[in-house]
Amino acid sequence: QVQLVESGGGLVQAGGSLRPSCAASGRTLNNYAVGWFRQAPGKEREFVSGISRPGNTYYADSVKGRFTISRDNARNTVYLQLNSLKAEDTAVYFCAADTTIYYSSNYGSAGHYDYWGQGTQVTVSS
Numbered sequence: 001q002v003q004l005v006e007s008g009g010g011l012v013q014a015g016g017s018l019r020p021s022c023a024a025s026g027r028t029l030n031n032y033a034v035g036w037f038r039q040a041p042g043k044e045r046e047f048v049s050g051i052s053r054p055g056n057t058y059y060a061d062s063v064k065g066r067f068t069i070s071r072d073n074a075r076n077t078v079y080l081q082l083n084s085l086k087a088e089d090t091a092v093y094f095c096a097a098d099t100t101i102y103y104s105s106n107y108g109s110a111g112h113y114d115y116w117g118q119g120t121q122v123t124v125s126s
Contacts, residue, residue, distance in 0.1 A: 002027035002115050004095050008079075009120030016085050020120050022078045022095030029071070033101035034078045036069065037110055038091035038122075048093070049080060050107030058107045063089075087126040092119040 008020040022034065035050040049069040050058040057069050068081040078095060096113035106112045 002029065002032060002097055004097060004115055004117035006093065006095050006117040006120040009093060009122045011123045011125065012085055014085060014087055014124055014126045016124070018082045018085065018122060020080050020082070020093050020095075020122065022080075022117060024076045024078075024097070028073075029076045029078060029097065030073045032097035032099055032115075033107065034069075034071075035096045035107055035110075035113060036078075036080045036093060037096060038089075038093045039119075040088075040091040043091075045094070045110055047108035047110070050101075051078060052101075052104075052107075056104070058104060060108070082122065085122075085124045087124050089122060090124050091122060093122050094119045 003025045005023050036048040037045050038048050039045040047060050051069045066084045070079050095117045097115045098113045101112050
């Protein structure tokens with residue numbers, strides 16, 4: 001099975017940028033659909049972005065135009081570029097992967113993912 005490790009979070013001022021990464025081991029991540037989710041204190045985990053095996057991308061309305069998901073197959077890694085960050089983007093960001101997601105409507109549901117990383121903290125100061 002695949003193991004996922006996130007890194008690249010941190011503390012940034014509003015308007016700044018970060019690029020969390022999701023590095024995989026044990027399996028080739030290109031064979032998986034990958035999603036990014038986030039969870040703020042006291043809130044439920046929410047979908048942020050997803051990328052299909054061929055590279056189709058999906059975004060939550062709240063991050064469209066600011067976040068970009070991408071794959072680096074040579075590094076077996078998926079990135080989430082975070083631009084124009086806002087205080088409300090503060091959360092723990094998790095990546096998740098699954099081999100059975102095929103429909104775009106399924107990317108936003110955490111229950112469709114079997115494999116999860118431990119998360120990386122993103123804090124945006126206003």
